[in-house]
Amino acid sequence: MTDRLIDKLIKERSLSKEEYALLISERTLKAAERLKQAASEVRDEIYGHDIFVRGLIEISNICVNDCYYCGIRKSNASVERYRLKSSEIIDTADRGYELGFRTFVLQGGEDPAYNDEVLCDIVRKIKEMHPDSAVTLSMGERSRESYRKLHEAGADRYLLRHETASPEHYGKLHPEEMSFSNRMRSLKDLRDTGYQTGCGMMVGSPFQTERELAEDLKFIEEFKPDMCGIGPFIPHRATPFRNERPGSAELTLYLLSIIRLIHPPVLLPATTALGTILPDGREQGILYGANVVMPNLSPVRVRKKYELYDNKICTGEEAAECVDCLSARMKAIGFRIVTERGDIRL
Numbered sequence: 001m002t003d004r005l006i007d008k009l010i011k012e013r014s015l016s017k018e019e020y021a022l023l024i025s026e027r028t029l030k031a032a033e034r035l036k037q038a039a040s041e042v043r044d045e046i047y048g049h050d051i052f053v054r055g056l057i058e059i060s061n062i063c064v065n066d067c068y069y070c071g072i073r074k075s076n077a078s079v080e081r082y083r084l085k086s087s088e089i090i091d092t093a094d095r096g097y098e099l100g101f102r103t104f105v106l107q108g109g110e111d112p113a114y115n116d117e118v119l120c121d122i123v124r125k126i127k128e129m130h131p132d133s134a135v136t137l138s139m140g141e142r143s144r145e146s147y148r149k150l151h152e153a154g155a156d157r158y159l160l161r162h163e164t165a166s167p168e169h170y171g172k173l174h175p176e177e178m179s180f181s182n183r184m185r186s187l188k189d190l191r192d193t194g195y196q197t198g199c200g201m202m203v204g205s206p207f208q209t210e211r212e213l214a215e216d217l218k219f220i221e222e223f224k225p226d227m228c229g230i231g232p233f234i235p236h237r238a239t240p241f242r243n244e245r246p247g248s249a250e251l252t253l254y255l256l257s258i259i260r261l262i263h264p265p266v267l268l269p270a271t272t273a274l275g276t277i278l279p280d281g282r283e284q285g286i287l288y289g290a291n292v293v294m295p296n297l298s299p300v301r302v303r304k305k306y307e308l309y310d311n312k313i314c315t316g317e318e319a320a321e322c323v324d325c326l327s328a329r330m331k332a333i334g335f336r337i338v339t340e341r342g343d344i345r346l
């Protein structure tokens with residue numbers, strides 16, 4: 001059964017929603033092995049064993065949104081809030097440049113203090129000092145005009161996970177003020193504006209079944225994102241989803257292989273969330289078809305505060321240089337981190 005679906009996926013890079021759902025619900029160890037093998041082959045053809053690195057800078061944990069799954073949602077009164085100064089963000093990028101990073105990801109909650117003027121200024125300064133680097137923003141939903149200004153200031157890429165491609169499911173993960181249509185509008189605006197655009201979802205979020213995941217896969221097939229971030233849902237103790245079950249590492253890996261086969265050139269990270277639920281999760285992610293890792297470059301003093309889910313790794317003093325740790329981890333499985341922007345190879 002799954003053999004036929006896998007043949008078709010490899011040949012056509014496309015399945016129907018019903019077929020995606022079956023490929024998930026009927027999965028076996030053997031199917032996972034086949035997908036892993038096929039995904040590795042297509043990844044190797046495009047990227048070889050080069051792994052792209054992105055220096056992640058968590059610039060603010062202040063957020064106007066209240067997503068039920070997220071540890072930095074505005075209703076969580078138990079987080080100590082912080083916001084990095086512009087100068088500190090720029091210094092952090094400088095340090096990253098010295099360490100070999102050529103992509104910086106500025107990620108934060110939807111913090112109104114980072115209005116267009118402030119954020120454009122930061123982007124412009126980083127690009128001025130390091131013109132051979134890419135700047136990626138991951139700052140949530142903004143207006144089309146704001147996306148345009150930031151792109152003009154030099155931002156190259158934007159990550160905005162779609163979270164779920166089902167409007168009903170979206171409504172169960174978010175409060176009423178947030179809308180599926182604005183998420184989709186944002187993603188289309190980003191693409192139209194000229195960004196390399198990333199979407200993605202959590203695996204095993206509450207109320208998600210193989211039907212919702214099939215919708216996600218169809219969405220990815222049609223949208224053809226430049227980047228796609230997927231990681232397991234992990235409950236956070238101070239959110240409405242505190243008692244929900246975490247997502248599975250095994251299913252996350254299975255989906256990484258499928259996404260690689262749907263859209264072979266996609267930049268696919270082995271995420272921190274995957275490394276949090278499985279000690280060698282990021283290595284496994286690469287072995288199942290991922291080709292990107294995102295070491296944490298944030299100042300150590302804020303790392304614990306940017307806790308979207310419980311037990312996030314890389315938050316201690318010992319994690320000061322995640323890049324060395326990840327280099328060693330990649331080397332141990334026969335891959336190597338490269339110093340380049342790491343654009344998509346279409």
Ligand code: 5AD
Pocket residue numbers: 069070071161163200201202231232233234235236273308309310
């Ligand atoms: N578990 C896993 N991932 C999460 N994210 C937010 N909260 C959680 C959680 N509890 C993901 C969302 C968001 C990204 C920055 O982190 O998908 O888009």
Ligand code: FES
Pocket residue numbers: 295296313314318319321322323325326
């Ligand atoms: Fe952060 Fe290993 S990558 S400590």
